[in-house]
Amino acid sequence: MRNMEKIDQLEAWLDENRYLALREELENLDEVEISEIIDELPSAKALKIFRLLKKDQAAEVFAELEPGIQGKIIHEMTDRELEVILDEMFVDDLVDMLEELPASVVTRVLEITDEHTRGTINRFLKYPKDSAGSLMTSEYTSLKKDLRVEEAIAYLRSFGHDNETLYSCYVVADDRTLEGVVTLRTLLLASDEALVESLMDSEVVSVSTDLDQEHVADLFMKYDFMTIPVVDSENHLVGIVTVDDIIDVMREEDTEDFEKMAGTLPSDKPYLKTSVWELAKNRMGWLTILMISGVLTGNILAHFEHAFISIPLLVSFIPMLTDTGGNSGSQSSTLVIRGMVLNEIKFSDGLKVLWKEFQVSLMAGAFLALITYLRLIYSYPDKPMIVFVVALSIQATVIMAKLIGALLPFAAKLLRADPAIMAAPMITTIVDAGSLFVYFYLAHLILGI
Template sequence: MMNNQMQYEARPLVRAEDLVAQIMWRDPVVLPPKFRINEAIERVRQVGLPNEKMNHCYVVDEDCTLLGQLSLRELLLTRGGKRVEDVMERPFVTLQPSDDQELAAQMMQEYDLLELPVVDEHNRLVGVVTADDAMEVLQEEATEDMERMAAMVPSERPYLESPVRRIFLDRIPWLLLLMLSAAFTGGIIAHFEDALAAQVALTAFIPMLMDTGGNCGSQSSVTVIRGLSLGQVGFSDWLRVLWKETRISALCAAALAAVNFLRLLVMSHVGMGIALTVSLTLAVTVITSDLIGSALPIIAKRLGFDPAVMASPLITTVVDATSLLTYFWLASWLLGL
């Protein structure tokens, strides 16, 4: 039986309402291994299925230890004289009640399963999670991640049913935090006020550099967050992720910087020095933003936080400061400010 943790990393801190125990069905159809198929069919007729979406019976011994599983289709197509133990399948993956619901959804998606048995620490069957339950979990997680990526506290109530005061309290903490962090960006601009006064043209390109950096960081963070949520990326893969994003961002940086350099010379009629400064800053900003956007979610996951919290708002704030520092440092060096 496969160890679940070999393939997936559950969140270190799992709320009680997010446990598999909260969504599992506790009365699956169980069969003794010595039952013949016709006896098993009669048992199913007698007890019925606790959920219409279930399509498996589970084979257990006298202590309720899970031995195997048998689909209803296989049950109906097998000759009635055979024993259940001769046709059952061994479950190659199971859940425990203390596992994260998101882990159940990931495993079902990875192995294309419609059900997963839930066992205790002694491998005794205690319940079953169905694909419908797992899909509801994925929908809730996707909604929660989108709200966190937009710097909002996740709401468990429909939008039109949520009081205005509740929505205000959900949004205002993040808005205050981001407003205060933006003051750091303003401090950088104020520090280089003399450089801007000497080359006023530099001011016009600040929004473009900050927006491009934020967009690059958001793209890489969304990709990595998706990989983390699907179990495709773990903390042990951080070096591979950074190396891959370095190559991707280098290609993006070269393309954007080249196009921007030609645009400035042809359309903006600025000098060679300013065009080179802006284009080099753009290249550095794209690479650093991409790496920051891919690294922060992995670090958050390692520390036990939801990676979505490290998405657009926080990444944009960090990237803005980095791009401005790079911009003014290169301007001071190349333009002699």
């Protein structure tokens, strides 16, 4: 809300050419606030605002912008202006940006950067998307193990300017083999004469460039790291991943899981920046598959047509029954899938989970069946057997739904598929078919139809 008002005011000042007021206002804002404002403005105005920023502020704001607007700004900048901005950016932010920009802009950026940075960028662009390699930055801090603390600190003070973080210093051999890690804290708290070697922790947890970002995030979760070193196949240090990028990864991965579990293809872009056509496309796949799998429930109902022709009342309870089944099943599958993501549930826990869900389903099912019985026997006192069939079906459906809901994520794991995508959208359809079959089969047995 406050942001909206600020944007309106800035736009008004722009229209009135009140640049002095604008410049003053911009100096009071931080880079995140300015980038949010620029992202919201139409691109012509966004460019004008950007040009009003001071040099150092401009570079910081630029790194925060959405790729679309970054591309437009690059297009408008002179080579000299662009060089200043690129110089200030860390390699990981630069690579993230280049991955999103059209080829022509990428070429221009690569032409302007110096040879060394160009080499680094090109190497980084080759790492698979969502790997530790594509996430890392090459501006890490490294030390040699034979330095004394005093020398190490002096070294950091003279040469640390370009590093993304000074907090974790990685100790490397002459061929850049990773030998250990020492935090700046440890260095500072040690005596000047101590050797880096005696302070470093040589059991470094590192990741290889091709490790999936989800697993990198798991390590950050487990060890409360600020950074993690990335090594190539020969254990040479090639970069570091920092915790701020991991926070984004975690949110991204969780968002993807939400999307998948709702039967939507995951999208990289925020909702409001995604086109209608893309939103529709991402959703139609699962909607179509699930709708067509409705053939199954249709066939079951067609098969039992004689049952509801003779007792039409049976139809009234179909949605309640299938919904209760669907809800019960997705409770179980959601908890199991989430437990797997958080590494709280392992594949070997399958039987334990199944047994737990079975007990839960007995309890919850019995409770729901009782409520159903009491509610329906009051409404239909003259049809006790039908009421009994409905209540019994509720109990059976809940048991079935919870077992299937618990089993599907494990089945997905067994097939090396993603439980979120395999198990969550399927559950309703499978449980629907099961519950309808149980319902009419029990009606057939008990009511003799």
